[in-house]
Amino acid sequence: MLGRALPGPEQGVIRDAITEGVIRRLLDKGDPRLQNFQLCNGCGSCTPYCPAQINDLEANGDRGYLARKVTAALQAGRRPEIDLSDCVQCYSCETVCPRSVSIGGIINAVYETEHVQPVFRRMLLDRGCLPPHAFLPLYTGRGRIRKFVAKAIQYPCPVDDRAVDEVRRLLLHPVEASAFSRPGHPAPKRPLTRPDQVFHLNSCCAFNYPGADLSQREILAALGIRYETSRLQTCCGGAPHYMGGAGFADRLLLTARNLSVIRDALEPDDGIAITGICPTCSDSYTAALELLSVSTNRAVVNEALGRIGREVGNPGTFVVANILDLYPLYLDELRRLVETRLSGLRVGVHVSCHYRKMTGTLAVPPGLQDLAAVTGARVVRSGMEHHCCGGVKNLFDRHQNGHTKGLPRLNRLVHKGFMQHRLDVMVVDCPGCELVYDHMGVPVLHITELLALATGADPRETVCIQGHLTSLSPALGRIGIL
Template sequence: MQTNLADFIRNTPDGNEADAILRNCVHCGFCTATCPTYQLLGDELDGPRGRIYLIKQMVEGAPVTRSTQVHLDRCLTCRSCETTCPSGVQYGRLVEIGRKLTEEKVTRPLRQRLTRRLLATFVPNSAVFTPTMRIGQHFRRVLPKKLRDKVPARQRPLEWPTAKHPRKMLMLAGCVQPSMMPNVNIATARVLDALGVETVIAPDAGCCGAIRLHLGYNDEALDDLRANIDAWWPYVEQGVEAIVMNASGCGATVKEYAHLLRHDPAYADRARRIVELTRDIAEILPEFEEALTTVTRRRSVHTVAFHPPCTLQHGQQVRGQVEHLLTALGVEVRLPADSHLCCGSAGTYSLTQPRLSYALRDQKLERLHAQEPQLIVSANVGCIAHLQSGTSTPVAHWIELVEHMLSV
């Protein structure tokens, strides 16, 4: 694709990156076949190819309209198109540039501005989010259904392991997971403990930055990144083996730290080291597969349907590890039809685009239920909560199932 950048963006970091990405696109349209919003809406501008044209027009100086912003807002950033693209177009990075430009050039309606500001302030702030979630869980039964869908039932926390081990890994606790689904973190620590690895958490680490980044608050998102690097760095210097991610959305973002901070001389080198250490728990456990088979035993759950989050299979390009590991532990894993498609959660998408989000959720659940599972498992807190809001079949993180199988 030929480009002719406008003066306002020519020879800037965003302009150079957008230009390189656009030039890789060959207009083939393969991406539309795997785009969830294009499948639902059938509008070229609600598919990757159409959005790429809109962004091309923006960087070439065409007027940026509210319509352009709407089409970019509808994108889930699931990055399924990247997996499909034969030319390696980095659409996820391009759409973030496009969104940044629309935020600068288009004034949103007041209600949207307030909603997005509230989400960007409230959700990543665990000091506010956690007590609010506790109140919501206490009164969950009497909440309106739309609100109840966003408040998962409170878990009875497992016991955090207390053993000390020479091998140590650092884990991101996350901003919402400790209050919404605390047992995901505890289960991760318990499984690693059974394998002789101690899990440590940096108390000053917070949101990975994804929430603010995808809502268009780029400067605040970069501050989140820097704060986490500062919090983690002493542990990195002490020699932790890895930074463990059990929320694939967080993992996909942390693995972008080096790119996002590439022009920050104070953080660029450390960000690269953070990315080198960051691994999803699905990338860590395969090396312990033989040991896991000796410390687990088959329980009552023996058939599961697995929903691989977009941030795992497309964002991190991690595929097959969860299915292989659970199968090795004696669990039958069934993938639904079109398992590459998004469930509609996508961070705050279910709040900003509820109609599309719930349509995708119901479509995903229909295909998961067709597998007749005892349990639905996934790998991201948002996907788990979103799916559970639409089904009576239990939905959990797959690491919780592994923890349940521990015999030690």
């Protein structure tokens, strides 16, 4: 796939544009994202992979419109004359850049500066997480409010008052992003092995699909993996960060604080595996552990954490056990646990952009396909696997701006693919992707929900299919589960 490369500007032009142009006015010169962007030489490698206006006729066939325009404008010292909310933070640009420049990161930094949404920051200060009412704007419409109320009553997502107080004291004394530096080279990662116990993260976005969280717990127990949780754990800062409500340093401090909570909850001799149903959480913890591998970064973080009586120690103690990496270690056990083969169910798979960002690859990892196949469902391969779902940020923007009717281009693209391949259900690894598919009228299941159904879990009590906006009854009824 070839894209239209930008003319290669001289390094001096780029340097002057960054130093004197729009980015310099918006961001501190020490911001790690700004320092990272200085490596960009406008080669255009990211252009064909940007989905912001992919295959849209209005873009005049110009694939990668957004990434190319943003790169050109920022290097010329101008603010891009486009809607930055079109960037859905898929990070395709970062995974293909030959110099590891995160165009998505710098776009989000500018978006963060111009569009900080105080409502999300206020929720972090008031509740320590994104509470149920953070998602209320997405439940407007006939029948949806009832689903929202039922979830809010049954799954209130409480956080301990002590934790809320600690978050408030952290965020009310912000640390500048310029206080941190990127590691000169990737820190060695602790290899993931089959753990005896894990810390199971409570995801803010799990409110929308409590069945994904309940299914995860049931699967862990069935595999003999002990898990711990804690009401002292708060939001990792990932979702508010990408929505423009928490800055780079805020997310790092929130995640580092949670690492302290996790260490106190487990304190094993050898290591701590962190799992959960949300790849944004996995990405936040992976990024934090990488930054904390730099001793000067760790010193800055611990100075801030010291105000609340916490500290974070050796990041090598922890390993992020994302479900797409953890569950494939137990494929044989999962096959034996299957009670109801989902034969006849045609499913497509969609791997989240934040998992791809965390692993640094655009290739479709085999984990999700293998796990879906374990259930007996027929996995239908398609180009949809490489597309972005459309993004939760885009979904919020549409609802907040009153554009709830009709589907934007990315949603249209994946919806068309779903219909053309005559799929019954989309299977995802991300509650955010699940939310986007559900809102566009596509039956969707989190991979934990699919596995739980195959292992005999109750569709309503455990998987909570009644909370989905798009009914799963036709697909599940046809194969005899309902």
